[in-house]
Amino acid sequence: MSDDYLWDPTAVPDPEIQRLEVLLRPAAYTPAPLRESTVPPRRFRVGVWSALAAAAVIAVGGVYAVRRASVVPWTVTAERGAPVIRGASGELSRGALARGGVVETDARSSAVLTVGRIGRAELGPDSRLRLLGNDASEHRLALERGTMHASIDAPPRYFLVQTASALAVDLGCVYTLTADERGDGLLTVEQGEVELQFGDVRVAVLAGNAASLRNGRGPGLPYPVHAPAALRRAVAAYDADPSSSAAVDGVLAAADVHSTITLWHLLQRTEPAARERVFARLAAIAPPPATATRERVLRGESGALQRWRTDLQPKWADEPSVLRKAWLALSR
Amino acid sequence: MRVRRLAEPTTTIDARSSETAALVCAARDGDRAAFGALYERFARLVHGVLLASAQRDDVPDLIQDVFFRALRQLHTLREPAAFGGWIATMARNEARMHHRATKPTEALSDQLAGPAPAIPATALEMDDVLRALRALPERYREPLTLRLVEQMGGEEIALKLGLTHGTVRVYLHHGIRLLREQLGATNV
Numbered sequence: 001m002s003d004d005y006l007w008d009p010t011a012v013p014d015p016e017i018q019r020l021e022v023l024l025r026p027a028a029y030t031p032a033p034l035r036e037s038t039v040p041p042r043r044f045r046v047g048v049w050s051a052l053a054a055a056a057v058i059a060v061g062g063v064y065a066v067r068r069a070s071v072v073p074w075t076v077t078a079e080r081g082a083p084v085i086r087g088a089s090g091e092l093s094r095g096a097l098a099r100g101g102v103v104e105t106d107a108r109s110s111a112v113l114t115v116g117r118i119g120r121a122e123l124g125p126d127s128r129l130r131l132l133g134n135d136a137s138e139h140r141l142a143l144e145r146g147t148m149h150a151s152i153d154a155p156p157r158y159f160l161v162q163t164a165s166a167l168a169v170d171l172g173c174v175y176t177l178t179a180d181e182r183g184d185g186l187l188t189v190e191q192g193e194v195e196l197q198f199g200d201v202r203v204a205v206l207a208g209n210a211a212s213l214r215n216g217r218g219p220g221l222p223y224p225v226h227a228p229a230a231l232r233r234a235v236a237a238y239d240a241d242p243s244s245s246a247a248v249d250g251v252l253a254a255a256d257v258h259s260t261i262t263l264w265h266l267l268q269r270t271e272p273a274a275r276e277r278v279f280a281r282l283a284a285i286a287p288p289p290a291t292a293t294r295e296r297v298l299r300g301e302s303g304a305l306q307r308w309r310t311d312l313q314p315k316w317a318d319e320p321s322v323l324r325k326a327w328l329a330l331s332r
Numbered sequence: 333m334r335v336r337r338l339a340e341p342t343t344t345i346d347a348r349s350s351e352t353a354a355l356v357c358a359a360r361d362g363d364r365a366a367f368g369a370l371y372e373r374f375a376r377l378v379h380g381v382l383l384a385s386a387q388r389d390d391v392p393d394l395i396q397d398v399f400f401r402a403l404r405q406l407h408t409l410r411e412p413a414a415f416g417g418w419i420a421t422m423a424r425n426e427a428r429m430h431h432r433a434t435k436p437t438e439a440l441s442d443q444l445a446g447p448a449p450a451i452p453a454t455a456l457e458m459d460d461v462l463r464a465l466r467a468l469p470e471r472y473r474e475p476l477t478l479r480l481v482e483q484m485g486g487e488e489i490a491l492k493l494g495l496t497h498g499t500v501r502v503y504l505h506h507g508i509r510l511l512r513e514q515l516g517a518t519n520v
Contacts, residue, residue, distance in 0.1 A: 009484075023461055027462060027481050028482055031375070032375075153470075156495060309498045310501050313496075313498030313499070313501070314501075
């Protein structure tokens with residue numbers, strides 16, 4: 001079965017996939033107009049404004065009530081010790097976490113949060129987690145300090161955790177996030193993928209990889225969790241001083257065929273002079289596809305970079321064993 | 333120390349994102365035509381996402397419900413260019429709410445047990461394949477439904493769902509292998 005045709009319907013057809021396409025063709029979308037009831041008229045007569053305003057208040061109230069009702073509340077249980085739950089106004093609460101509320105653990109306590117219908121999050125000792133929002137479109141939290149281990153089974157970009165230095169966007173996975181009040185911390189992904197966002201920067205951290213969070217500077221370079229100590233030291237040195245040419249060279253020297261995730265991200269961050277060295281190192285380990293030419297990559301063309309990444313990414317993830325996955329599923 | 337990022341050239345994809353953002357802003361201001369254009373642009377995506385979870389007969393009404401909800405919540409969308417991922421999430425939730433009372437389809441494990449068998453050459457029915465698609469883990473079934481049913485390419489799926497090319501490629505690759513396994517196992 002050809003992956004080229006699976007990716008690009010204009011490529012040479014794969015007979016098996018074509019057979020499925022033909023079978024499924026009757027189920028494809030058939031353009032139909034948007035019903036008038038979906039899009040209300042834009043302009044209204046001034047004479048009915050007051051009635052409309054009253055109706056709007058009722059409608060908004062109704063939509064709000066339905067929306068509130070459709071959101072399963074977060075429940076918090078103590079795993080150890082006595083975690084404290086507070087509402088948005090600071091009042092003590094028991095068992096349920098409301099929007100704006102906080103769960104806080106001390107050195108001797110930990111808590112388990114049930115995240116709506118989508119999974120759970122374990123909050124370690126000395127941690128504070130705030131629920132910023134949980135509506136139909138997303139669950140958003142702030143890990144203000146401490147450690148959170150999340151097991152999420154939800155659509156991509158539905159579960160978001162903000163720290164002082166990056167936003168962790170769940171793409172369907174199991175991961176551990178630690179952060180302190182200043183924003184320094186670490187993300188380790190056990191299953192699936194998490195995207196770290198900081199301004200325009202996007203860092204993909206796949207299963208079996210980690211990335212540091214740096215106060216005011218966003219995510220560091222991702223690296224395999226089981227990378228040799230030399231690579232981890234080199235990444236730490238680069239994260240501490242990205243402008244250092246020696247630090248770039250340190251990463252290049254320590255990288256190998258198992259750490260192309262690190263080199264691909266480094267390629268996007270370096271100055272033009274250093275970028276050539278990064279390109280040469282990565283190309284020596286895993287040559288770019290024909291369309292991702294040296295010139296296009298060095299110019300930073302996103303299409304070329306993404307095309308190269310597409311080839312590299314299958315080797316980035318190190319998913320856990322079947323037994324580990326089964327244990328994770330049972331523990332949810 | 334600042335994190336550096338290479339400048340991205342203007343591409344067709346960027347242009348499409350900008351157009352979407354402009355349509356969202358106009359629709360927020362009450363422009364019906366702009367909302368209609370968003371519907372035309374994203375109805376196929378919403379159809380595919382719904383079809384990955386809901387019964388085929390229910391999908392046309394659910395599409396209308398999703399856009400009805402989207403119109404009313406458009407002001408809550410933080411990044412107008414991210415309309416695709418946002419409305420796809422609404423579609424998933426709509427399908428979930430619609431089927432809350434029914435027994436959910438049992439999801440397959442995403443662990444592959446060796447090479448998947450070839451898809452049987454005997455008479456497969458469309459509903460058999462749709463059922464097998466809906467039984468896949470969520471991360472695989474949506475991209476695969478958009479590819480096989482809605483005939484979208486990988487790039488378009490990535491753009492509209494807000495995922496990277498690499499992620500979509502991996503999901504398609506694993507998804508088709510699981511689908512083959514499922515169709516082979518049911519021996520339809």
